[in-house]
Amino acid sequence: MSRVDVPASPSADASPEVPQVEVTLHVNGTSHRLRFDARVTLLDALRDHLGLTGAKKGCDQGACGACTVMADGKRVVSCLALAAQYEGREIVTVESLSENGELHPIQAAFARHDAFQCGYCTPGQIMSAISLIAEGRAGSDEDICEFMSGNICRCGAYPNIRAAIREVAGEA
Numbered sequence: 001m002s003r004v005d006v007p008a009s010p011s012a013d014a015s016p017e018v019p020q021v022e023v024t025l026h027v028n029g030t031s032h033r034l035r036f037d038a039r040v041t042l043l044d045a046l047r048d049h050l051g052l053t054g055a056k057k058g059c060d061q062g063a064c065g066a067c068t069v070m071a072d073g074k075r076v077v078s079c080l081a082l083a084a085q086y087e088g089r090e091i092v093t094v095e096s097l098s099e100n101g102e103l104h105p106i107q108a109a110f111a112r113h114d115a116f117q118c119g120y121c122t123p124g125q126i127m128s129a130i131s132l133i134a135e136g137r138a139g140s141d142e143d144i145c146e147f148m149s150g151n152i153c154r155c156g157a158y159p160n161i162r163a164a165i166r167e168v169a170g171e172a
Helices: 040-050 106-110 122-134 141-149 156-171
Strands: 020-027 030-037 069-072 074-077 091-092
Touching: 020 040, 030 091, 040 069, 069 122, 074 122, 106 122, 106 141, 122 141, 122 156, 141 156
Parallel strands: 020 091
Antiparallel strands: 020 030, 069 074, 069 091
């Protein structure tokens, strides 16, 4: 009978070293040089490393849209995006929308139409609504429903969200 050498299994407390990366993220007009685990998501980089807590960790599976931000003007579900992949891209979060104390038009419309109840999904809804309008996809309630379908509101404020988007899209 021949002998087969089997490598010893690593001990339970030994863990492989996780690679660290240095990344420059451009967020809300400011560059940030960060060093973190290569597996860090864009959401966690924003929340844990930059203190920008507007984007929420709802499902951590890309299904609810609470973590939506924009990268180079396009919507991104940041819980599924590795932060290192966004080096050099322009990231915009809900924190940067108001200027000189004035709400962004979509923020003001959400307030007027009571388009939020608990508010947890609101930052992601607002970021998606801004993108939706910029993409020219707010032509009808059906379009708004379709292109906002990645953002879930557990409180069911959908009619008010659509009304706010319709108002701002009509002014654009």
